[in-house]
Amino acid sequence: QVQLVQSGAEVKKPGASVKVSCKASGYTFTSYGISWVRQAPGQGLEWMGWISAYNGNTNYAQKLQGRVTMTTDTSTSTAYMELRSLRSDDTAVYYCARDRNRRFGGFGPDAFDIWGQGTMVTVSS
Amino acid sequence: QSVLTQPPSVSGAPGQRVTISCTGSSSNIGAGYDVHWYQQLPGTAPKLLIYGNSNRPSGVPDRFSGSKSGTSASLAITGLQAEDEADYYCQSYDSSLGSVVFGGGTKLTVL
Numbered sequence: 619q620v621q622l623v624q625s626g627a628e629v630k631k632p633g634a635s636v637k638v639s640c641k642a643s644g645y646t647f648t649s650y651g652i653s654w655v656r657q658a659p660g661q662g663l664e665w666m667g668w669i670s671a672y673n674g675n676t677n678y679a680q681k682l683q684g685r686v687t688m689t690t691d692t693s694t695s696t697a698y699m700e701l702r703s704l705r706s707d708d709t710a711v712y713y714c715a716r717d718r719n720r721r722f723g724g725f726g727p728d729a730f731d732i733w734g735q736g737t738m739v740t741v742s743s
Numbered sequence: 744q745s746v747l748t749q750p751p752s753v754s755g756a757p758g759q760r761v762t763i764s765c766t767g768s769s770s771n772i773g774a775g776y777d778v779h780w781y782q783q784l785p786g787t788a789p790k791l792l793i794y795g796n797s798n799r800p801s802g803v804p805d806r807f808s809g810s811k812s813g814t815s816a817s818l819a820i821t822g823l824q825a826e827d828e829a830d831y832y833c834q835s836y837d838s839s840l841g842s843v844v845f846g847g848g849t850k851l852t853v854l
Contacts, residue, residue, distance in 0.1 A: 665843040727836035729779035729794035
């Protein structure tokens with residue numbers, strides 16, 4: 619079945635970096651974009667950015683520009699999100715989510731129909 | 744402060760109808776961008792409930808419906824059931840921010 623499986627929980631110190639993976643299965647990976655969404659404890663959802671699995675084009679949230687990098691490895695159907703210079707307020711569950719519609723190259727607003735199970739990232743000294 | 748405004752909580756008795764509002768502005772919902780709704784059960788990932796303002800993915804009961812008018816959208820749930828108790832989020836796109844935006848979320852309590 620169509621699914622996204624994420625890597626396990628991480629504990630990092632302030633100033634460090636974290637890289638979360640999201641492995642896709644059950645569909646043609648390069649036909650859909652992937653967004654990353656995070657949720658701080660007890661808080662709402664925050665969109666972090668999007669990557670085209672077709673050509674690697676990205677669109678990052680302004681707030682995270684310069685600290686976040688999203689990449690894909692089409693040979694393993696895996697998307698990655700790296701966040702640098704971690705702060706305590708980056709503590710959150712990080713989700714990857716697939717665009718509902720096929721998209722080849724350019725970003726476009728879309729619903730997210732498949733979500734990963736989430737990865738808890740804790741930033742603490 | 745979320746770009747899209749939702750009530751923090753709503754409640755209803757089993758069998759009743761509840762609605763959750765999502766209020767935006769001329770740079771998001773009012774600009775014609777679609778609104779999508781998600782249900783998040785405790786400790787789980789969000790699940791797509793409504794896409795494109797009023798469309799249900801396969802498997803979502805027809806007790807759930809969505810609508811959009813002007814700068815606002817609404818999610819209606821009829822025949823409320825205990826299993827509907829969850830957090831609900833609206834999502835759209837904001838052209839001023841150049842970003843996908845979510846509402847702050849609404850906690851539905853089934854009395």
